[in-house]
Amino acid sequence: MTFTEMLAARWQSANSLLCVGLDPNPARFPLPLQGKPGAIYDFCKGIVDATAHAVCAFKPQIAYFASCGAERELEDVIAYIHENHPGIPVILDAKRGDIGSTAEHYAREAFERYKADCVTLSPYMGFDTIEPYLAYRDKGAFILCRTSNKGGDDLQMLKIDGERLYERVARLVSSDWNTNGQLGLVVGATYPLELASVRSIAPDVPLLVPGIGAQGGSINDCVKAGRTERGDGMVINSGRAIIYASKGEDWQEKAKIAAEETRDAINSARL
Numbered sequence: 348m349t350f351t352e353m354l355a356a357r358w359q360s361a362n363s364l365l366c367v368g369l370d371p372n373p374a375r376f377p378l379p380l381q382g383k384p385g386a387i388y389d390f391c392k393g394i395v396d397a398t399a400h401a402v403c404a405f406k407p408q409i410a411y412f413a414s415c416g417a418e419r420e421l422e423d424v425i426a427y428i429h430e431n432h433p434g435i436p437v438i439l440d441a442k443r444g445d446i447g448s449t450a451e452h453y454a455r456e457a458f459e460r461y462k463a464d465c466v467t468l469s470p471y472m473g474f475d476t477i478e479p480y481l482a483y484r485d486k487g488a489f490i491l492c493r494t495s496n497k498g499g500d501d502l503q504m505l506k507i508d509g510e511r512l513y514e515r516v517a518r519l520v521s522s523d524w525n526t527n528g529q530l531g532l533v534v535g536a537t538y539p540l541e542l543a544s545v546r547s548i549a550p551d552v553p554l555l556v557p558g559i560g561a562q563g564g565s566i567n568d569c570v571k572a573g574r575t576e577r578g579d580g581m582v583i584n585s586g587r588a589i590i591y592a593s594k595g596e597d598w599q600e601k602a603k604i605a606a607e608e609t610r611d612a613i614n615s616a617r618l
């Protein structure tokens with residue numbers, strides 16, 4: 348099964364567009380895990396088990412693991428998801444982008460070492476930097492388009508030949524670059540107007556949408572702007588608001604409740 352098929356199947360079977368972001372920051376760990384050996388793995392496994400029933404995907408962000416020298420734990424967390432929650436795609440948030448010969452190694456890292464189903468990439472260096480990932484025909488890639496941060500304005504809103512740079516990215520990714528239907532776009536929930544514009548340019552491509560929860564984006568506005576005609580097509584990420592819902596003994600229970608509430612709020616907005 349390809350990444351795109353896996354995602355579509357999961358939207359249906361879990362009735363969820365929610366993606367839980369795995370951004371393990373030891374300074375914010377629940378007290379029972381603080382200072383314990385293996386805490387990064389145990390924290391991620393605990394969050395995965397508590398929220399899996401409510402998600403369409405998990406998104407580990409590689410920087411949180413690499414900054415602690417915890418790449419082995421990242422391998423183990425992804426293997427754990429595949430073994431214990433089969434059918435839930437894993438999106439490795441790495442935001443890679445480099446010349447083709449180097450990109451081949453980043454693609455091997457994401458898909459062969461970590462065994463992710465999908466990766467996030469920057470479009471800044473052009474199509475030849477995306478191509479090596481497309482050689483893995485059953486994998487996917489989300490391309491940065493209109494990011495959730497304020498500084499995204501600096502380049503993404505520049506007008507070129509009558510269109511914004513993010514709109515050009517959306518057009519390329521939904522047509523010429525999407526040679527085998529493997530691509531999607533990253534668009535922040537913090538910019539619902541641009542989200543609507545991306546959806547009109549790219550009616551069918553999956554959108555990875557960070558920016559609800561801790562970043563304050565409106566669930567209702569982003570769902571209304573970004574859903575497809577079928578009412579899906581979105582992978583709406585929330586990290587900190589779910590995974591750090593409690594610092595106490597009840598951290599898994601609170602994460603479960605936060606994930607279910609977020610899934611339900613997304614589903615109400617789909618109607």
Ligand SMILES: O=c1ccn([C@@H]2O[C@H](COP(=O)(O)O)[C@@H](O)[C@H]2O)c(=O)[nH]1
Nearest residue numbers: 368408494495557560561562585586587
């Ligand atoms: O435009 C973007 C692209 C990626 N991110 C990543 O998503 C999560 C957001 O986490 P929250 O805790 O829900 O804010 C994080 O891993 C970012 O690196 C983004 O925020 N915006």
